[in-house]
Amino acid sequence: RDFCLSRGLGDVYKRQVKPNAVDAPRAELYNKNAVFTKRSLAAMETTYRVLRIEEQLYGCEELPEGQPVLCDVLLEAADGTQRVLPYPDAELTRLDINEGSTVTLRDHRLTKAAHKVYFTRHGETVWNVENKICGMTDSPLTERGRAQARALGQKVKAGGYAIDEILYSPLSRAADTAKAIADATGIPARCEPRLREQCFGKYEGTPRNGEKFRISKTCFADRYDGGESMLQLAQRIYNLLDELRDQPDKTYLLVAHNGIARVVESYFHDMTNEEYALAGIRNCELVEYHFE
Numbered sequence: 001r002d003f004c005l006s007r008g009l010g011d012v013y014k015r016q017v018k019p020n021a022v023d024a025p026r027a028e029l030y031n032k033n034a035v036f037t038k039r040s041l042a043a044m045e046t047t048y049r050v051l052r053i054e055e056q057l058y059g060c061e062e063l064p065e066g067q068p069v070l071c072d073v074l075l076e077a078a079d080g081t082q083r084v085l086p087y088p089d090a091e092l093t094r095l096d097i098n099e100g101s102t103v104t105l106r107d108h109r110l111t112k113a114a115h116k117v118y119f120t121r122h123g124e125t126v127w128n129v130e131n132k133i134c135g136m137t138d139s140p141l142t143e144r145g146r147a148q149a150r151a152l153g154q155k156v157k158a159g160g161y162a163i164d165e166i167l168y169s170p171l172s173r174a175a176d177t178a179k180a181i182a183d184a185t186g187i188p189a190r191c192e193p194r195l196r197e198q199c200f201g202k203y204e205g206t207p208r209n210g211e212k213f214r215i216s217k218t219c220f221a222d223r224y225d226g227g228e229s230m231l232q233l234a235q236r237i238y239n240l241l242d243e244l245r246d247q248p249d250k251t252y253l254l255v256a257h258n259g260i261a262r263v264v265e266s267y268f269h270d271m272t273n274e275e276y277a278l279a280g281i282r283n284c285e286l287v288e289y290h291f292e
Contacts, residue, residue, distance in 0.1 A: 045106035047113055047162045048075035050099055051082070055089060073097075075105070078160045085110070100249040102162050115291040117244055118163060118253040119264050122173040123148040124283045131208050134257070135200035135227070138172050148284040149177040153184025155286065156253070167192040168255040177284065178255040187253070194236045197257035201227025217277040230263075230276075237263040245291045264289065 052074040068088040076082045087110060095112050097103055102113040123145030127134045141149070156163065166189035168178030175191065182189040201224030203213045216222050220230040237260060244252055254264070262279035265271065268289045271279065281287060 045104050046077060047102060047104050047160060048077050049162060049164075050074070050097060050101045050103055051076050053092065053097075053099055056086065073110070075103070078162050079157075098249075102249065102251060113162070115245070115248045116251050117241070117289050117291065118161065118251070119261060119281075119287045119289065120152060120177070120253065120255055121258055121261055121281050121283055121285060122169075122171075122177040122255065123152075125173050127205075128283065132205050133200050133203050133208050133210075133213065134173075135197055135204040135259075136171070137204045141173050141176055145173070145283065146176070146180065149180035150184065152177070152284040152286065153181040156181055156187075157185045161253075162251055163187050163253045164250045165190065166253045166255060167195060169195040169197065169257060169260070171196055171257070174255050174257060181253070181255070189255075192240065192254075194240045195254060195256040195260060198230075198233045198259035199224075199227040200259075201225045203227070214277070218273050220273070233259065234263050234266070238267055241267050248291075261287075 050073060052072075054072045054074075056070045056072060068090060070086045071089045071092060073085045073087050073092070074082060075085060085105070085108075091110075092098075095110065097110060097112055102115075103110045104113050123141045125134060125139040125141055125145055127137070127139035128145075129142060132139075163185075164187070166178050166182055166187050168174050168189060168191055170191050170193055174195070174197075178189050181187070200213075203210070203216070203224055204227075206213065216224060217230070223229045223232075241264065244250075254260075258280045261281045262276055264287075265279050266276055
């Protein structure tokens with residue numbers, strides 16, 4: 001018989017359904033890559049995006065007593081591979097799994113994935129090599145920095161990270177890093193002005209390990225004679241992270257700077273003033289954070 005069915009938002013799909021085919025995986029899929037066998041799911045834990053959930057219909061016959069209502073869950077992995085998993089509707093409801101949710105699959109069981117955000121620092125710059133404070137000064141990537149960005153793109157592509165979008169600082173060192181990752185992965189990327197590096201005012205272009213700068217970094221209201229204080233910086237980054245937290249079905253990669261890295265770290269973890277001032281990450285290091 002022909003049935004039209006849908007669940008949630010989206011187009012209504014039409015297909016042939018056999019009555020009483022309760023336990024059989026469906027072969028009538030939306031593209032040829034979606035066909036799978038039960039054995040193929042057992043190998044390892046994999047992260048997927050839920051593209052569609054459709055309740056299986058069984059004609060005019062009632063389900064036997066105790067038989068759960070099953071749904072076909074169309075899943076898509078980070079590499080674009082799709083598969084369909086028959087799953088009890090009651091379990092999907094209990095787990096709060098909906099179209100657009102990020103889930104993990106292991107031993108034929110779905111769990112809702114933790115809400116994550118990824119952060120990385122741009123590749124090596126000319127002023128990094130010269131040990132100078134960059135801040136808002138637009139020091140370009142070195143050839144090594146560009147190679148680091150390309151390597152990170154390949155890591156993200158091969159690692160199965162379920163990233164929906166890349167947000168990057170408008171400064172060229174971060175923008176060029178983000179675009180290299182996007183080129184390697186196909187993940188869409190856009191500029192987010194709030195990810196620009198902190199303006200260090202009079203200290204930009206001076207040695208990164210200067211004693212006066214080290215002390216100034218522990219004074220969170222200091223604007224460095226025309227720059228931006230740590231408190232001002234934290235306001236814009238915390239506001240951005242609050243917005244991302246309120247999008248539980250989207251995972252972002254932030255491409256920015258060392259000054260931003262320490263603020264992001266402080267958003268997720270308690271830190272003393274001294275720990276905050278010393279915090280940082282390596283060029284193109286990838287860090288994962290979980291929203292509570």
